[in-house]
Amino acid sequence: MLQFLALNVPFKKSSTISNKEGLLIQLENLYQTYKPLLFSIAYQMLGTVSDAEDMVQDTFLALSRVPSERITHWKAYLCKSLTNRCLDRLKSASSQREQYIGPWLPEPIVTEAGPEEVTLQHDHLSLAYLHLLERLSPIERIAFVLREALGLDYPQIAEMMGKTTANCRKLVSRAKGKMEQKITTKAPGPNRETLPFFKQFLDALYKGDAQQLTHLLAEEPSLYSDGGGKARAALRPLFGQQRITAFLLGINNKMTKPFNVTLVNVNGQPGILKQSDDGIDWIMTCHWENHQIKDLYFYLNPDKMKHIFSSYEVTGTTITIQ
Numbered sequence: 001m002l003q004f005l006a007l008n009v010p011f012k013k014s015s016t017i018s019n020k021e022g023l024l025i026q027l028e029n030l031y032q033t034y035k036p037l038l039f040s041i042a043y044q045m046l047g048t049v050s051d052a053e054d055m056v057q058d059t060f061l062a063l064s065r066v067p068s069e070r071i072t073h074w075k076a077y078l079c080k081s082l083t084n085r086c087l088d089r090l091k092s093a094s095s096q097r098e099q100y101i102g103p104w105l106p107e108p109i110v111t112e113a114g115p116e117e118v119t120l121q122h123d124h125l126s127l128a129y130l131h132l133l134e135r136l137s138p139i140e141r142i143a144f145v146l147r148e149a150l151g152l153d154y155p156q157i158a159e160m161m162g163k164t165t166a167n168c169r170k171l172v173s174r175a176k177g178k179m180e181q182k183i184t185t186k187a188p189g190p191n192r193e194t195l196p197f198f199k200q201f202l203d204a205l206y207k208g209d210a211q212q213l214t215h216l217l218a219e220e221p222s223l224y225s226d227g228g229g230k231a232r233a234a235l236r237p238l239f240g241q242q243r244i245t246a247f248l249l250g251i252n253n254k255m256t257k258p259f260n261v262t263l264v265n266v267n268g269q270p271g272i273l274k275q276s277d278d279g280i281d282w283i284m285t286c287h288w289e290n291h292q293i294k295d296l297y298f299y300l301n302p303d304k305m306k307h308i309f310s311s312y313e314v315t316g317t318t319i320t321i322q
Helices: 020-046 049-063 074-098 127-133 138-149 154-161 165-178 195-207 210-216 241-254 306-311
Strands: 110-112 217-226 259-266 269-276 279-289 292-299 317-321
Touching: 020 049, 020 074, 020 127, 020 138, 049 074, 074 138, 074 154, 127 138, 127 279, 127 292, 138 154, 138 165, 154 165, 195 210, 195 241, 195 269, 210 217, 210 241, 217 241, 259 279
Parallel strands: 217 292
Antiparallel strands: 110 259, 259 269, 259 317, 269 279, 279 292
Protein backbone atom coordinates (compact mmCIF):
# COMPACT_ATOMS: atom_id res chain seq x y z
CA MET A 1 0.00 0.00 0.00
CA LEU A 2 1.28 3.45 -0.85
CA GLN A 3 2.53 5.31 2.23
CA PHE A 4 2.73 9.07 2.54
CA LEU A 5 3.60 11.14 5.55
CA ALA A 6 0.65 10.47 7.87
CA LEU A 7 -0.03 13.99 9.12
CA ASN A 8 -3.60 15.16 9.64
CA VAL A 9 -3.10 18.63 8.18
CA PRO A 10 -5.95 20.19 6.18
CA PHE A 11 -4.94 20.85 2.58
CA LYS A 12 -5.60 24.30 1.17
CA LYS A 13 -5.67 24.65 -2.59
CA SER A 14 -4.04 28.07 -2.37
CA SER A 15 -1.12 26.92 -0.25
CA THR A 16 2.38 26.93 -1.71
CA ILE A 17 4.38 23.73 -1.55
CA SER A 18 7.98 24.76 -1.01
CA ASN A 19 9.61 21.74 0.59
CA LYS A 20 9.53 17.95 0.64
CA GLU A 21 7.55 17.74 3.86
CA GLY A 22 4.91 20.07 2.50
CA LEU A 23 4.62 17.98 -0.68
CA LEU A 24 4.14 14.82 1.36
CA ILE A 25 1.44 16.53 3.42
CA GLN A 26 -0.35 17.57 0.25
CA LEU A 27 -0.12 14.09 -1.24
CA GLU A 28 -1.33 12.50 1.98
CA ASN A 29 -4.40 14.72 2.01
CA LEU A 30 -5.13 14.01 -1.64
CA TYR A 31 -4.58 10.29 -1.10
CA GLN A 32 -6.95 10.08 1.84
CA THR A 33 -9.57 12.16 0.03
CA TYR A 34 -9.59 10.50 -3.37
CA LYS A 35 -8.32 6.95 -2.85
CA PRO A 36 -11.80 5.41 -2.22
CA LEU A 37 -13.22 7.02 -5.37
CA LEU A 38 -10.24 6.08 -7.52
CA PHE A 39 -10.23 2.49 -6.28
CA SER A 40 -13.95 2.18 -7.03
CA ILE A 41 -13.40 3.46 -10.57
CA ALA A 42 -10.37 1.25 -11.21
CA TYR A 43 -12.10 -1.82 -9.77
CA GLN A 44 -15.09 -1.36 -12.06
CA MET A 45 -12.84 -0.79 -15.05
CA LEU A 46 -10.56 -3.76 -14.38
CA GLY A 47 -12.50 -6.22 -12.24
CA THR A 48 -9.46 -7.12 -10.13
CA VAL A 49 -8.60 -5.85 -6.66
CA SER A 50 -4.83 -6.12 -7.05
CA ASP A 51 -4.76 -4.31 -10.40
CA ALA A 52 -7.08 -1.61 -9.10
CA GLU A 53 -4.80 -1.00 -6.12
CA ASP A 54 -1.77 -0.88 -8.43
CA MET A 55 -3.44 1.69 -10.69
CA VAL A 56 -4.32 3.92 -7.73
CA GLN A 57 -0.78 3.67 -6.40
CA ASP A 58 0.77 4.43 -9.79
CA THR A 59 -1.54 7.43 -10.21
CA PHE A 60 -0.36 8.99 -6.95
CA LEU A 61 3.28 8.17 -7.58
CA ALA A 62 3.03 9.97 -10.92
CA LEU A 63 1.28 12.87 -9.21
CA SER A 64 4.26 13.33 -6.89
CA ARG A 65 6.38 14.20 -9.94
CA VAL A 66 4.02 16.87 -11.30
CA PRO A 67 4.33 20.48 -10.08
CA SER A 68 1.15 21.26 -8.14
CA GLU A 69 0.74 24.67 -9.76
CA ARG A 70 0.04 22.97 -13.08
CA ILE A 71 -3.09 21.27 -11.71
CA THR A 72 -6.26 23.34 -11.39
CA HIS A 73 -8.78 20.56 -10.64
CA TRP A 74 -7.41 17.69 -8.56
CA LYS A 75 -10.33 15.28 -8.93
CA ALA A 76 -10.52 15.64 -12.71
CA TYR A 77 -6.75 15.31 -13.08
CA LEU A 78 -6.58 12.17 -10.93
CA CYS A 79 -9.55 10.53 -12.65
CA LYS A 80 -8.11 11.20 -16.10
CA SER A 81 -4.68 9.90 -15.12
CA LEU A 82 -6.23 6.78 -13.61
CA THR A 83 -8.49 6.21 -16.64
CA ASN A 84 -5.54 6.22 -19.05
CA ARG A 85 -3.67 3.70 -16.92
CA CYS A 86 -6.72 1.45 -16.59
CA LEU A 87 -7.32 1.46 -20.34
CA ASP A 88 -3.74 0.34 -21.01
CA ARG A 89 -3.97 -2.39 -18.37
CA LEU A 90 -7.38 -3.55 -19.59
CA LYS A 91 -6.15 -3.91 -23.17
CA SER A 92 -3.35 -6.22 -22.07
CA ALA A 93 -5.62 -8.12 -19.68
CA SER A 94 -8.26 -8.81 -22.35
CA SER A 95 -6.04 -11.21 -24.28
CA GLN A 96 -5.10 -13.01 -21.06
CA ARG A 97 -8.75 -13.45 -20.10
CA GLU A 98 -9.52 -14.93 -23.52
CA GLN A 99 -7.03 -17.71 -22.73
CA TYR A 100 -8.34 -18.22 -19.19
CA ILE A 101 -9.45 -21.77 -18.41
CA GLY A 102 -13.16 -21.74 -17.64
CA PRO A 103 -15.36 -18.76 -16.73
CA TRP A 104 -13.49 -15.63 -15.60
CA LEU A 105 -15.09 -13.87 -12.64
CA PRO A 106 -14.11 -10.49 -11.13
CA GLU A 107 -12.07 -10.74 -7.95
CA PRO A 108 -14.38 -10.58 -4.93
CA ILE A 109 -14.26 -8.01 -2.16
CA VAL A 110 -15.12 -9.78 1.09
CA THR A 111 -16.18 -7.98 4.26
CA GLU A 112 -17.98 -8.97 7.43
CA ALA A 113 -21.69 -9.55 7.03
CA GLY A 114 -23.75 -6.78 8.55
CA PRO A 115 -26.01 -3.79 7.88
CA GLU A 116 -23.11 -1.39 8.37
CA GLU A 117 -21.59 -2.44 5.03
CA VAL A 118 -23.08 0.41 3.04
CA THR A 119 -20.31 1.45 0.69
CA LEU A 120 -19.97 -1.89 -1.09
CA GLN A 121 -23.72 -2.36 -1.52
CA HIS A 122 -23.69 -0.03 -4.49
CA ASP A 123 -25.12 -1.78 -7.55
CA HIS A 124 -22.10 -0.78 -9.63
CA LEU A 125 -19.84 -2.90 -7.40
CA SER A 126 -21.99 -6.02 -7.36
CA LEU A 127 -20.54 -9.12 -8.99
CA ALA A 128 -23.59 -9.43 -11.21
CA TYR A 129 -22.89 -5.96 -12.62
CA LEU A 130 -19.12 -6.45 -12.89
CA HIS A 131 -19.64 -9.79 -14.61
CA LEU A 132 -21.82 -8.13 -17.24
CA LEU A 133 -19.06 -5.58 -17.89
CA GLU A 134 -16.92 -8.42 -19.23
CA ARG A 135 -19.08 -8.35 -22.36
CA LEU A 136 -17.59 -4.99 -23.34
CA SER A 137 -14.41 -4.13 -25.20
CA PRO A 138 -11.81 -2.25 -23.13
CA ILE A 139 -12.66 1.15 -24.60
CA GLU A 140 -16.43 0.54 -24.30
CA ARG A 141 -16.01 -0.48 -20.68
CA ILE A 142 -14.04 2.65 -19.81
CA ALA A 143 -16.60 4.95 -21.43
CA PHE A 144 -19.51 3.07 -19.88
CA VAL A 145 -18.10 3.24 -16.34
CA LEU A 146 -17.35 6.94 -16.66
CA ARG A 147 -20.91 7.59 -17.84
CA GLU A 148 -22.98 5.19 -15.73
CA ALA A 149 -20.97 4.89 -12.53
CA LEU A 150 -19.53 8.40 -12.29
CA GLY A 151 -22.37 10.18 -14.07
CA LEU A 152 -20.02 12.29 -16.20
CA ASP A 153 -21.41 14.11 -19.20
CA TYR A 154 -20.10 13.29 -22.67
CA PRO A 155 -17.78 16.32 -23.03
CA GLN A 156 -16.09 15.32 -19.76
CA ILE A 157 -15.72 11.71 -20.94
CA ALA A 158 -14.32 12.93 -24.25
CA GLU A 159 -11.74 15.05 -22.41
CA MET A 160 -10.66 12.12 -20.23
CA MET A 161 -10.43 9.63 -23.09
CA GLY A 162 -9.02 11.97 -25.73
CA LYS A 163 -11.92 11.35 -28.10
CA THR A 164 -14.76 13.36 -29.59
CA THR A 165 -18.07 13.74 -27.81
CA ALA A 166 -19.88 11.97 -30.66
CA ASN A 167 -17.47 9.04 -30.45
CA CYS A 168 -18.05 8.70 -26.72
CA ARG A 169 -21.82 8.69 -27.22
CA LYS A 170 -21.44 5.82 -29.69
CA LEU A 171 -19.21 3.88 -27.31
CA VAL A 172 -21.68 4.17 -24.45
CA SER A 173 -24.60 3.33 -26.75
CA ARG A 174 -22.86 0.16 -27.96
CA ALA A 175 -22.02 -0.78 -24.39
CA LYS A 176 -25.62 -0.41 -23.29
CA GLY A 177 -26.68 -2.64 -26.17
CA LYS A 178 -24.32 -5.37 -24.97
CA MET A 179 -25.44 -4.89 -21.37
CA GLU A 180 -28.95 -5.93 -22.33
CA GLN A 181 -29.49 -7.73 -19.04
CA LYS A 182 -30.23 -5.16 -16.36
CA ILE A 183 -29.72 -5.57 -12.65
CA THR A 184 -33.10 -4.48 -11.36
CA THR A 185 -33.13 -5.95 -7.87
CA LYS A 186 -30.75 -4.74 -5.19
CA ALA A 187 -29.97 -7.57 -2.79
CA PRO A 188 -29.62 -6.65 0.90
CA GLY A 189 -26.59 -7.59 2.93
CA PRO A 190 -26.61 -10.86 4.87
CA ASN A 191 -28.25 -9.62 8.08
CA ARG A 192 -30.91 -11.16 10.31
CA GLU A 193 -33.41 -11.26 7.46
CA THR A 194 -31.16 -13.13 5.02
CA LEU A 195 -29.52 -15.51 7.50
CA PRO A 196 -32.55 -17.88 7.55
CA PHE A 197 -32.48 -17.94 3.73
CA PHE A 198 -28.86 -19.02 3.67
CA LYS A 199 -29.37 -21.61 6.35
CA GLN A 200 -32.23 -22.98 4.28
CA PHE A 201 -30.05 -23.07 1.18
CA LEU A 202 -27.14 -24.71 3.03
CA ASP A 203 -29.39 -27.29 4.66
CA ALA A 204 -30.84 -28.22 1.29
CA LEU A 205 -27.40 -28.28 -0.35
CA TYR A 206 -25.64 -30.52 2.14
CA LYS A 207 -28.62 -32.77 2.85
CA GLY A 208 -28.87 -33.39 -0.86
CA ASP A 209 -32.47 -32.19 -1.01
CA ALA A 210 -32.94 -31.80 -4.76
CA GLN A 211 -36.56 -30.67 -4.47
CA GLN A 212 -35.76 -27.87 -2.04
CA LEU A 213 -32.73 -26.74 -4.04
CA THR A 214 -34.84 -26.49 -7.17
CA HIS A 215 -37.46 -24.52 -5.25
CA LEU A 216 -34.82 -21.99 -4.16
CA LEU A 217 -33.60 -21.43 -7.72
CA ALA A 218 -35.25 -18.99 -10.11
CA GLU A 219 -36.85 -20.33 -13.29
CA GLU A 220 -33.78 -19.61 -15.44
CA PRO A 221 -30.77 -19.57 -13.11
CA SER A 222 -27.11 -19.56 -14.10
CA LEU A 223 -23.99 -20.79 -12.33
CA TYR A 224 -20.39 -19.68 -12.92
CA SER A 225 -17.53 -21.64 -11.37
CA ASP A 226 -14.10 -19.97 -11.49
CA GLY A 227 -11.25 -22.44 -11.07
CA GLY A 228 -8.83 -20.94 -13.58
CA GLY A 229 -7.23 -24.33 -14.22
CA LYS A 230 -5.87 -24.34 -10.66
CA ALA A 231 -8.86 -25.92 -8.95
CA ARG A 232 -11.51 -28.34 -10.08
CA ALA A 233 -14.48 -26.41 -11.47
CA ALA A 234 -17.03 -26.46 -14.28
CA LEU A 235 -15.32 -25.33 -17.48
CA ARG A 236 -18.47 -23.72 -18.85
CA PRO A 237 -21.35 -21.80 -17.28
CA LEU A 238 -24.34 -23.89 -16.26
CA PHE A 239 -27.91 -22.88 -17.00
CA GLY A 240 -31.27 -24.22 -15.85
CA GLN A 241 -32.62 -25.62 -12.61
CA GLN A 242 -31.91 -29.28 -13.36
CA ARG A 243 -28.27 -28.84 -14.39
CA ILE A 244 -27.48 -26.51 -11.50
CA THR A 245 -29.21 -28.72 -8.96
CA ALA A 246 -27.21 -31.70 -10.24
CA PHE A 247 -23.99 -29.67 -9.95
CA LEU A 248 -24.80 -28.65 -6.37
CA LEU A 249 -25.64 -32.23 -5.42
CA GLY A 250 -22.30 -33.28 -6.86
CA ILE A 251 -20.61 -30.82 -4.49
CA ASN A 252 -22.56 -32.32 -1.61
CA ASN A 253 -21.30 -35.81 -2.37
CA LYS A 254 -17.66 -34.69 -2.32
CA MET A 255 -17.70 -32.65 0.89
CA THR A 256 -16.49 -34.14 4.17
CA LYS A 257 -18.77 -33.11 7.02
CA PRO A 258 -19.04 -31.55 9.53
CA PHE A 259 -17.33 -28.26 8.66
CA ASN A 260 -17.84 -24.56 9.22
CA VAL A 261 -18.65 -21.79 6.76
CA THR A 262 -18.67 -18.07 7.41
CA LEU A 263 -21.48 -15.78 6.33
CA VAL A 264 -19.90 -12.72 4.68
CA ASN A 265 -20.59 -9.84 2.33
CA VAL A 266 -19.19 -10.40 -1.15
CA ASN A 267 -19.28 -7.07 -2.96
CA GLY A 268 -22.13 -6.04 -0.70
CA GLN A 269 -24.24 -9.11 -1.41
CA PRO A 270 -24.79 -12.32 0.58
CA GLY A 271 -22.01 -14.87 0.41
CA ILE A 272 -20.51 -17.89 2.11
CA LEU A 273 -16.81 -18.52 2.67
CA LYS A 274 -15.09 -21.77 3.68
CA GLN A 275 -11.59 -21.55 5.02
CA SER A 276 -9.04 -24.01 6.39
CA ASP A 277 -5.55 -23.87 7.82
CA ASP A 278 -4.20 -23.49 4.29
CA GLY A 279 -6.37 -20.45 3.51
CA ILE A 280 -9.70 -19.96 1.78
CA ASP A 281 -11.02 -23.09 0.07
CA TRP A 282 -13.91 -21.49 -1.77
CA ILE A 283 -16.38 -18.61 -1.82
CA MET A 284 -19.97 -18.73 -2.97
CA THR A 285 -22.21 -15.76 -3.57
CA CYS A 286 -25.36 -15.13 -5.52
CA HIS A 287 -27.59 -12.58 -7.12
CA TRP A 288 -31.17 -13.16 -6.14
CA GLU A 289 -34.50 -11.89 -7.31
CA ASN A 290 -37.85 -12.27 -5.54
CA HIS A 291 -36.27 -14.43 -2.81
CA GLN A 292 -34.90 -16.90 -5.35
CA ILE A 293 -31.35 -17.38 -6.59
CA LYS A 294 -30.92 -15.96 -10.08
CA ASP A 295 -27.14 -16.32 -10.46
CA LEU A 296 -24.61 -18.35 -8.50
CA TYR A 297 -20.90 -17.55 -8.42
CA PHE A 298 -18.32 -20.03 -7.11
CA TYR A 299 -14.70 -19.03 -6.53
CA LEU A 300 -12.21 -21.88 -6.34
CA ASN A 301 -9.13 -20.36 -8.00
CA PRO A 302 -6.76 -19.54 -5.10
CA ASP A 303 -5.32 -16.61 -7.06
CA LYS A 304 -8.73 -14.90 -6.97
CA MET A 305 -8.87 -15.14 -3.15
CA LYS A 306 -5.29 -14.59 -1.98
CA HIS A 307 -5.80 -10.83 -1.52
CA ILE A 308 -8.57 -11.34 1.04
CA PHE A 309 -6.46 -12.39 4.02
CA SER A 310 -3.87 -9.71 3.26
CA SER A 311 -6.50 -6.95 3.07
CA TYR A 312 -9.29 -7.98 5.45
CA GLU A 313 -9.81 -9.82 8.69
CA VAL A 314 -12.36 -12.45 7.72
CA THR A 315 -14.98 -12.55 10.44
CA GLY A 316 -18.70 -13.11 10.49
CA THR A 317 -21.46 -15.46 11.54
CA THR A 318 -20.25 -19.07 11.56
CA ILE A 319 -22.57 -21.84 10.45
CA THR A 320 -21.76 -25.52 11.07
CA ILE A 321 -22.72 -27.95 8.30
CA GLN A 322 -23.48 -31.34 9.84
